[in-house]
Amino acid sequence: MPRIALPNKGRLADDTRELFTDAGLDVRVHGDRALSASLGGLFEAIFVRAADIPEFVADGAADLGVTGWDLVTESERDVASVLDLEIGKCRLSVAATEDSDVQSVVDIASGARVATAFPRLTSRYFRDRNRDVCVVPVSGAAEITPHLGIADVIVDLVSTGSTLRVNGLREIATVMQSSARLIASRRTADSLDDSSDRSLELRGLIAALESVIRAKGQRYVMANVPRGRLDDVKGVLPGLGGPTVVDVMNGGELVAVHAVVPARDISHTISDLRTLGATGVLVTRIERLVP
Helix, strand or coil: CCEEEEECCCHHHHHHHHHHHHCCCCEEECCCCCCEEEECCCEEEEEECHHHHHHHHHCCCCCEEEEEHHHHHHHCCCEEEEEECCCCCEEEEEEEECCCCCCCHHHCCCCCEEEECCHHHHHHHHHHCCCCCEEEECCCCHHHHHHHCCCCEEEEEECCCHHHHHCCEEEEEEEEEECEEEEEEHHHHHHCCCCCHHHHHHHHHHHHHHHHHHHCCEEEEEEEEEHHHHHHHHHHCCCCCCCEEEECCCCCCEEEEEEEEEHHHHHHHHHHHHHCCCEEEEEEECCCCCC
16 A cells, blocks of 8 residues: 655644645544554555654655655655645745844855854855855744844745744845645656556645646636526636536526636636626535546
8 A cells, every 4th residue: 555654733734734635535543643544445544753754655655745845855865856836935035133124135144154054045145145154053942042142034934924024034035935745656657657557546645636736726616607608708718628518497688607717816707707697606615536
């Protein structure tokens, strides 16, 4: 049974489980402290620290894994990103205290101390910009280090920036953008296109996750519209390949149109349809979308 390494705790763990459940691969654990579980009865999940997942995948202990791209990059393990899961979005940023004179990276003095849980990424970032700094590795709570005199600036993960503001810090540069990825070892990634049963199973998992991700932010719209306005309706409901048109029983001059529309456009779409004489407009969420 193919093995998938998943984060064992935190927001990323919760979001990952929700994504897999939506893809029909619900996590079935035997107790709160279980170290492994069934994924829809088709795969085995193992729960480990997100930072350790690149190691497990690279060494072949797991066929695939889910973790942040920041952790993958920091690990420097030879793994490939198979799919951007579009969860856990954040950025790795350089931050200084609000009362600091540092406005950009060029203002950071030679020999400045930089506290971070990402020493490799941080060292590379400053080296590439010809900045001579002293990287101070910390395992967490980097935000407090400038106030304790341990560091002059920090490099840390930021999502909304609220944690930085609460701790009297402000962003001055972005090291990288990150999100959760489905990763595989190079060997596994290279074999995904072959005809083996294992590759077929893994492709099925990837396709299931893709269908859920693709459906996010999309809505299914149905409406009855006058047949004579179909050409205009096609401009309002382009859909994936144009709207689906269905005759309405005893509908006379009305036909039913169905289409997939970005959620952000729904208000305008409904307004435009009403202008064209549409009635019975129905909007629903989409759980999975396979093109």
